[in-house]
Amino acid sequence: MVGDSLGQNSGHLIVILGAGHAGGRAAEALRTAGFAGKVMLVGSETHPPYERPPLSKELLAGTCAVEKTYLKPLEFWATAGIDLHLGSPALEIDRAAQRLRLTDGVALPYDSLLLTLGARARHLTIPGGTGRRVYYLRDIDDCLKLRGVLGAGKRLIVIGAGFIGPSPPSIAAAASICAPASPSLRSQRAATGPWSRWGRARRWPPTQFSSASAPCRTASWR
């Protein structure tokens, strides 16, 4: 994407829409590749680019701080000359005018536009699928909201038996908050509960997976 002429052109403005993992790494890669133009990262979330795996593990368990999920320390972006425009979803792309319109009223011109919009959690349309005591887990704010209502003795049902929901680290993170106060009962459940049997049968978690107690940034999801 960054040909020689583009790389030398310091007047060229690349706007990256979607300040998630892909967007953040793309911005970083542009600089690493020597792109001399302007780079702007635009995202609907208020957080700088971050990694989502800890959201169902360490951050949910409360064993790491929000900032530890960030792809880069906050100061990196300014140092690398990457402008962040956060907390404002895009409303419209005017391709003829090469302009992006955001919900906060800002209109951003661009020379090249990169879309790294990722995915979103599918909301259940069944009766009761939203509302009181129903939580979705996709972003940091979702995670903190969920963490805020979990507590000793609380019961949590996870709907969504894909990769994220039923993984033992995710269950362990939730269980570490909901477990009864007695540590012996907690460890007994961890050793004999259904998820431990499930994990043993499948040799799960794989060795490269992070455990709920590992520091966010040493995890192995990369």
Ligand SMILES: Cc1cc2nc3c(=O)[nH]c(=O)nc-3n(C[C@H](O)[C@H](O)[C@H](O)COP(=O)(O)OP(=O)(O)OC[C@H]3O[C@@H](n4cnc5c(N)ncnc54)[C@H](O)[C@@H]3O)c2cc1C
């Ligand atoms: C709870 C959880 C746990 C996970 N655990 C693992 C794991 O252990 N291992 C693993 O490999 N993967 C895991 N994943 C998946 C992994 O996080 C995703 O594959 C990754 O986030 C994809 O990155 P992305 O940048 O493509 O998209 P996203 O992370 O979705 O980023 C896209 C960004 O674009 C923004 N955006 C969307 N529309 C607009 C708009 N109109 N205007 C402005 N901004 C917009 C979004 O708000 C978002 O911030 C997990 C995901 C979740 C939710």
